[in-house]
Amino acid sequence: MAEPERLAFARWLGMQHLKFDKRLTNVIYLPHGAPDDQVRLLEVNTGLYPDPGTPLTPIEATPAVTELPFRVWILDITPDEWAQVQANPQILPAGWSLDNRVTIGRGA
Amino acid sequence: MNARQLAFFRQASSDWDIFHHLYLDLLVFPRCHEMHYLQMCTEKLAKAYYVVPPRGHAAFRRLLTDMPLNPAVLAPLGFADLASFTLWSGSSAALVGAIEDLAPAIADVKHLPNPEYPWPRGVEAHAPVDYLFQVEIYDLIDAQLASGQPAFLDILEQMVATMQATPWHL
Numbered sequence: 035m036a037e038p039e040r041l042a043f044a045r046w047l048g049m050q051h052l053k054f055d056k057r058l059t060n061v062i063y064l065p066h067g068a069p070d071d072q073v074r075l076l077e078v079n080t081g082l083y084p085d086p087g088t089p090l091t092p093i094e095a096t097p098a099v100t101e102l103p104f105r106v107w108i109l110d111i112t113p114d115e116w117a118q119v120q121a122n123p124q125i126l127p128a129g130w131s132l133d134n135r136v137t138i139g140r141g142a
Numbered sequence: 143m144n145a146r147q148l149a150f151f152r153q154a155s156s157d158w159d160i161f162h163h164l165y166l167d168l169l170v171f172p173r174c175h176e177m178h179y180l181q182m183c184t185e186k187l188a189k190a191y192y193v194v195p196p197r198g199h200a201a202f203r204r205l206l207t208d209m210p211l212n213p214a215v216l217a218p219l220g221f222a223d224l225a226s227f228t229l230w231s232g233s234s235a236a237l238v239g240a241i242e243d244l245a246p247a248i249a250d251v252k253h254l255p256n257p258e259y260p261w262p263r264g265v266e267a268h269a270p271v272d273y274l275f276q277v278e279i280y281d282l283i284d285a286q287l288a289s290g291q292p293a294f295l296d297i298l299e300q301m302v303a304t305m306q307a308t309p310w311h312l
Binding site (some may be wrong): 047050051056082084088091102111 | 192193194195196197198199201203204206207208210211212213214231232234239242245247248251312
């Protein structure tokens, strides 16, 4: 699947999430290093409250059998964790990168 | 379901049974107990849906956010199409957030009452058994009912009944 289609899907999905969950302050599309059929979204969530030390682990949000052309993976993080990730992207899950990121809605 | 998902699902199902029992006997036990089981049911049900669990206690909103990507959820829950589900989830958004806020780890941070432990932490002066949760939860249940959408608690009951049986979990 070409990147324009993947980006368009990521934008659409990110906007759906922002509309539904008012706790989200940023949705960021992270294409760098992702398989062609994978959409990675990093979602900054003011309502997350993870227990201290909880690792940054993404979840897959798509069923195993789906008509969607993309697999969707989402990493929920707090605003503090987002600041840490921006200062040190190495703490992202293995294979995830901030390179070529695209912010979807609600500012930078 | 993997073993972790099944364990969370079985506990969520039991939490729902206890909640439902207490909810029907509203005048017998303090409301905090049914609120406790309602919060636990929703959190564990959300953690049962995913192969890897969402981070933190606020998992149920994550589930409702992601459910539209899974068309297998619609029929078991009685929705004819995605638009119907979206209208229902929109009508339930405030209530879902309020239920998540019942988790003590979240309630403490947001200076809200919780159904498990006396509050505020460190200078406890209020017991959950003495608190009605009227504004926090019951008014929102009534408001969601008044929206004309399917009742939140009816859909939650269907989620518990069908997530494994149909199945529609990931």
